[in-house]
Amino acid sequence: MAEYTIEEKDSFTVLGIxxxxxxxxxxxxxxxxxxxxxxxxxxxxxTLDALKAIATNDYIFTVNEAVNNKMMHYAGVQTEESIPEATRLIQFPKGEYVVVKGEGKTSQELSNTLTGIAFGQVLPAEKNVxxxxxxxTTVEMGQRNGLLFGEMWIPVVRK
Structure with missing residues (x-):
């Protein structure tokens, strides 16, 4: 079984394209x-460089969200600013989140790996949330030993 934690997070907002x-x-x-x-x-x-330029930290968010019955996919950052290319302010609620850590050679590999583990292994097996x-969201947090590392954050409720 994949390693994961359940963590309390404050609400936060991501500016996304x-x-x-x-x-x-x-x-x-x-x-x-x-x-x-x-x-x-x-x-x-x-466009990604423009987003990074206004970010308040080094995190790059890969967000998946259903909006008006459409599957949406965003690149985002935490920021107090905006740019014309931005398409949505994405609100994440205060509460508990399943957090899965991982690494990958590319942003896409990191996101796909974490998504597969979180939705394919962790959530189906988790009995309490x-x-x-x-x-x-997948949060790309940095690089070490030639690999990108980050976390997947999924808001959950107690069963």
Missing amino acids: GVELKSDYTDYAGINQEKADFWQTISEDG AYVGGPN
Whole structure:
């Protein structure tokens, strides 16, 4: 079983630039390709750098959220500022979060690995809490030994 913790977090807000994912929610290959294309685009066109430039810390957030019955995927940062490219202020509630730590060679690998562990192993096995929706995020926190490291934060409620 994957290592994880359940932690209390204060509410926080992430300024995000997003894209609607058009693949069926069961089409993991399609979803992952759409996410990869999105990250490549914002990395190459300077949008990600613009977000990083206004961030209050070094964390890069990869957020998944259902909005108006659409699957949305965002790149985001914590900031007091805004930029014209921003598409949403994403509110994360105060409360308990399942936190899964991990690492990967790329941002995409880190996010996919943590998402797979959190939703494929941790949440199905966890008996005391449940994910009932709302935004969830992978937080890229830095680099060590040539790998990116970070955490997946999923808001949960007690069963």
